[in-house]
Amino acid sequence: MIKEVIENLPGLIHTVEVGATAQQGGTRSKVIKVGGENALPFLFKEGKIPNPPVIAYEIWDIKPADWPQALGYFYSDVWGDPLEWAEKVVKEYKADLLCLKLMGAHPELNRDIDEEAKLVENILKKVNVPLIIIGCGDDARDNLVLPLCSQVAKGERCLFGEVTQDNYKTLTAAVLADGHNIIAQSPIDINIAKQLNILISELGLELNRIVINPTVGALGYGLEYTYSIMERLRLAGLNQDKTVASPFIGFAGQESWRAKEARAPESEFPQWGKEGRRGYVWEMVTAATLLLAGTDILVMRHPQAVEKVKRYIEEFNKDKEGLCLL
C-alpha cells in the first residue's frame, strides 16, 4: 500500500471581498469572498479552502461586434441594452457576480465618459449582485472613465480593472479612495505579477484588495503556460510570499471565444462538427483547467458552459475525496 502524501504549506492566500451589503455601506445583496485558502486548488485534505471559486457573467456596455452566433443565441435580445442584459443574466441565469466591460469607451467608439459612469450607477440600481468593472484597455481612456465609475460606485466594494505595470497609479488612487478592489494584470510573467503587486501596495492599497490577472490563454493557445505561471505564483504565496498571495481572476470566456476551434463554422471544418457546441465546450474546458490552476474568479460568457463549470465546482466541493466527473 502506498502511503498518501499530505503536504501542509505554511502560507495563506489573501481573502478579497467583492461587494458590500447595506450593513457595510453598499447596496449589494451579498458579499463574494475569494481566496483565504492554505492549500492548492481542491486539495481539501491538505488545508482549508473556505471559499470556492466563483463565476462572473461578462456583459458589455455596447453590442459586442465579435461575439459569434453561439453567444448571440442567448444575448442578442438584450445586448443592445446593458441594463436588460444585466437583468437577464441575474434573473434568468442566476449570475452571482457580473463583469461589466466598458468597451464603448474605446477611442474608436468614443462613448461619452459620463454616460459610462451613469451606466454603472444604473446597473447598480438594476441588479444587486456584486460588480466587476473592466475598462476598454486603452490606458488614456480608462484613466478618464474608470475613476468616474469608481466614484459613482463608491462604497459598493467593486472589483476594478485592469492596471498594468505601466499604468497603475490613476486607477489605484481612485479605488483606494472609493473603497474598491483592483485587478493587477501581468503578461503571463511571474516577475511582473510580483512587481505590480508591490507597486500597487506601495501606493497604500492593501494586498488583500488585489486580484491578479496572470493573463490566461485558452485551450490550445498557451493554457499550459498559463497553468505553470499560476501554479508557481500560488506555491510561492502558499510558502509565505505575501506579495504574490493574491486570488486569481481568469477571463475564460474572452480567451476561448477567440479560438478558431470555438468560432470556425462547420462549413469550413465539417469534421469538427457544429460550431455552437464546440465553442461552449472550448470555454468549459478552458475554465475547468483554470480552476485546477487556482483561478478564484472566472469570467465567462456561454450560460451552458457556466452551468457545467458551476456543477463541476459544486461536485468537487461536495466530494472532497477528489473524485468528480464533469
Next chain:
Amino acid sequence: MFIVGELINGMYKNIAEAIKTKDKSLIQEYALKQVQAGADALDLNCGPASKDPLRDMPWLVETVQEAVDKPLCLDSSKPKVIEAGLMVAKNKVIINSTTADLEKLEILVDLAKRYNAKLIGLALNSKGVPQDKEQRLELAANIVAYCSEKDFSVEDLYLDPVVLPVNVAQAQQKEVLDSLREFKIISEPAPKTIIGLSNISQGSCLRKLINRTFMAMATAFGLDAAILDPLDKDLMEVIITAELILNKQIYCDAFLEAYYKK
C-alpha cells in the same frame, strides 16, 4: 533565512548599562529596531557583567515582549538562567545553546522538551573546538542521535558548526561551509543549521565586508538561520539577494522591498 537579531547582549556597554539600571526604553528600542530591520527572532544575553542573571534574564524577556511579538532566543551558558527566561516567555523560545557533551545534552534537551522550545546544538564539546568537518559531523550526529533517543523533534533542532575567526583559523572556514551541507544528511527530516555570524570577523578589520561575504557563501551552502546584526543593511541586502539567486524568492525589480513586505 531565519534572522536572529544579536544586539540585545550585555557584552555591549549600552545594553549592560540598561540591564543594570533596568532601563526598559533602550532595550525596547533595540528590539523594535531589529524587528523593523527584518529580524525574525531576537537573541537575549545578559552578558558577563550581569550580577544576577537569574533576575536579569526574565526581566529582559518581559521587557522585550512588551515591545515586540517575536520568538526569543535565550542565550546563556547557565541552564538555570535559560529556564528563568523560559518561565515568562510567551512565544516558542529558541534555547541558545547546548554542546555535544552528554551532561549538557541531558539538561538542555530536557529543558527544551519541558518548555516546548527549540534548541541550538553546537558542534563542539569539552575537549574543544573541532578541527575539521569530520569532527563537526560526528559531534552533530551525536546531538541528533541523543535528541531522537529522547523524542525531541529534529525539526526543533538547529545545528551550529561553530564559526571561528578568519584571522586565526583560516583553514577552518571551508570546513564550516562543508559542514552546513553535510549536517543535512544526518537525519530525515534534515536538521536545520544556524551560525553565529560575527565570530567570523572577530579581531579583523573590515568586519562588515567579511561578515557579508561569508554570509553569502553560507547561504549558498544551505544555511537556514543566522544570529547577526540586522541593522547592517548591506548584510541584510546580501542575504536577500543571495536567496534570490538561489531561487528561494520570485524575482521582481523591487525584490528588496518585496522581502520586507513578505
